Amino acid sequence: MWIDQRLWTKDSGWSPAAAVPGEASLVLYFAAPGAMDPTALFQELKARYGNAAIVGCTTGGEIGGNDVLDDSIVTAAVGFDKARVRVAARDISDVCQSGTIGAELARDLAPRLGESELRAIFILSDGTKVNGDALVDGCIDAVTEGVVVTGGLAGDGARFQSTAVGCNDAMRAGRVAAIGLYGDSLAIGHGSFGGWDEFGPPRTITRSAANVLYELDGEPALDLYKRYLGEEAQGLPGSALLFPLSIRPSMGAEGGEVVRTIVGIDEDAKSMTFAGDVPTGHVARLMRGNFDNLVDGAGKAAEAADTQAPCLAILVSCIGRKLLMGQRIVEEVEIVSDVLGGNANLIGFYSYGEISPHGFTGKCELHNQTMTITTISET
Template sequence: MKSKTIKANSTETIIKEIDKATSDGFKPTLAVVFSSIKRDWLSVINVLNKKEITVFGATTAGEFIDGDIEEGSIVIMLLDMNPSSFKLIFLETSTETTLEDAKKLGGIGKETFTNPAFIIATGGIFIDGEQIVDGIMQGFGEEVTIFGGMAGDDLIAEKPIVFTNNKNKDNALIALIIDEDKIDVRGIATCGWNAIGTTKTVTKSEGNIVYTIDDKPALDMLMKYLGVDVKQDNNTGIVAFHNSWYYPLQLERENGDTVIRATRFANSEDRSLICTGSVPQGAQIKFSLPPDFDAIETVVAECASIKDNEQQQADALIMFSCVSRHLSFGALMKEEIEQVQNVWNAPMVGFFTYGEYGKSKIGTNEFHNNACCVVALKEK
C-alpha cells in the first residue's frame, strides 16, 4: 500500500498539491483530511469527490504532517488502499444518543468484516468520549481495535466538525472500518503525564460532571491544591477552564492503568468540573502537573513497544495528539512527533485533538485526554 502526504495553508495550493500527487499514475482511494476550521475544506472535498476518493476528515486544533507542525492549514494523507479493505461510516449523534449510536457503529463493523478495526473521529464539544468507546465494544460484542481522536476548532471550543464526501456535522461520529485480515492495524495511546499528591475519591459525580472530591466542591479542590484560578464572568454559569489542559485528573483503574480526564469547563455556581469523559462516582483520582521532557521519552518508548521487531515498518502513520501536549511542550512537540515517526519510518499525518481514543500499554480501549495516540497501517 502506498501513501503520500501533502499540506498547504490555502485551498488553492492544496488543490494543486492533490493534482500533483496524482499526476504520476498514483491512484488513491482514500484521503485522510485534517483541516483548520478556518480553511475551506468543503472545496477540498469537492476536488476529492471528482477523483472518486473516499474522505475521512476532521477539523483540528493544529495539524502536523511528517515532522512539521502547522497551524491554520490543511494536511492530507492519500492512500491507495484496496476499496474492499475498508468502509467509511458517518453517523449523526447527540449527548442523549451517543451510546446507542456507537453501538450501531460496532454492529456495522461486525457485519462488515470478521476482524474489523475502527479508526474514528468525533465532532462536537459535549459528546462523552467514554460512551463512544463503550458503545462500539458493546455493539461489536467483544474487544476490538479502536483508535482515533476528537475533532478540534482551533481552541474556539464551539463547533468541531467531522466530515466525509457528502456529509459534515459537529455532533457526529465518523469511522474508517478496516479489514484487519488484509491490513495490519496496530497502535497505542500513551501519555507520560505526572501525578502529584495523594489519592482522592470522587464522592459525587454524574456522567462527565464531577461535583465533589473528598466531599468538597470539585472546583475548589482543584484550585486549592494546584494553585490555579478560573476566570469567572459575574460568578455565574459555565465557564471555559483553559488551565485544565495543564492540570487534568488522573483516574486510577483497577488494573493499575491510569486514564487522563481534562476538565474543560467549570460551573461557577455549583463549583463542579465538567470533564470530556465520564468520571464514575467513587473513582480514585490524583491531580496532575504539566509534563517534562521525560514524557516524550515515555511516549516514544511505548510507541516502539508495539512493533514485533526493530526492522518492522509501516505503510502509513496516523497520529492523534492532544492539544494540551502542544500547549505544554511548545517547541519540543516537534521532537516528539519526529521521534515517533522515526520509530516506524513511514509517512505521517495527524492533528491536535480535544481527546483521544485507544488502548494503553496495559489497559483496554479507553477515551483519553492529554495523550498521544499513534496508529500504524501495513498492507499484509
C-alpha cells in the first residue's frame, strides 16, 4: 500500500510535483467551495491518477498533514497491493429519500460473485439536502454485520447554502457517494469523540418530526433556545454551531447520547431543523465548548482508531468545532497526529455531520460536533 498526498492553493498550485508511485486504486479529495472549477479539478485528478476511483466533496475547512487550511484542495491517492475498491453514487433531491438512498448504495456495494469480502463503506454526502440519520440507518440495515460504516456530510463553511460531492465525475449539489473497500488484507480503525460540556437542565422533546424540533417541555423550542443564547441568538442559525444539543433516549440513559447541530430555523413555526433526527420523548440538554476538552476529545478519537501499521487517517471534524476554536483548531489535528504517530498520513475536512460507530454503543450513527477518524491500512 502506498499513499500520495498533494495540496493545491491559488498562490502555489499543486505541491509536491513528484511522480506517482504506481497505479492508484482510490483518490480522495476535499476542496474549499469555489477553490477550483469542479470539472477542471476532476479532469486534473483523472489525468494524474488514470483509472482510480475519484471521490471528494466541499468543506468547511481542509485538513492536510498536521495543518488546518482554508481555500485549498487536499488529496490522497492510495494504491493497494491486494485490496479492491468500488464506488457508487446517487442524486438526492428530497430529504425524504435519505433512507432509501443509503440502502441502495449499500446494495450496490454488496460483494459480487467471486469478489472479496466487503470490509468497510466510507460515505460522503451532500450536507444540506439529507437527513444523515436516515441515510446511515438505510445503509446499516442493508449491509452484513461487521462492515464498518464511516464518513461525513459535505460542508460550505458556516453558510449552509450549497454543498457538493463528486464520484468519478465533477462535484455537484445533491449527490451522495459511497466507497466500498474489499479484502482480508485491509485493517480498518475508527474512533469518534466530542468533548463538549452540557449545561442547563434536561428538557424532554415533547414535539418533533424526524429532524425538526418543535417543542421542549411543551414550550416552543426556538423560544427556549433563544433565551439560553441571549445576545448570541441574533446570529442564528450560524451561532447555533457553538451551542449544540445532546440527546439521549431517557433521563437515566448514560453513554448513549449523540450531539445534534442546528442547520436551520423557522421563525413562524418556532422550530429548529437539525442535521439528524431528534425523536419525541428523548431528553435534550444544551452544550457549549471548552477548548481543552475538545482537544482531548480528538485525542480520544485517535486512541480508539489507533493502528500500528502505516495508514491513511481520514479526519472528519465538525465545522462548529472550527468556528469555536479559531486559531487553536490546529491543536486537535496535532494531537491526532501525536497519538497515531509517524505511520499515519492525515487528510480530512470540516463537515456538517460525522458518520461513525458510537464509541459507547458501537452502533453506527450520525454525529455532530465530533472528531471522527477512519484509519485504513493493508497488511
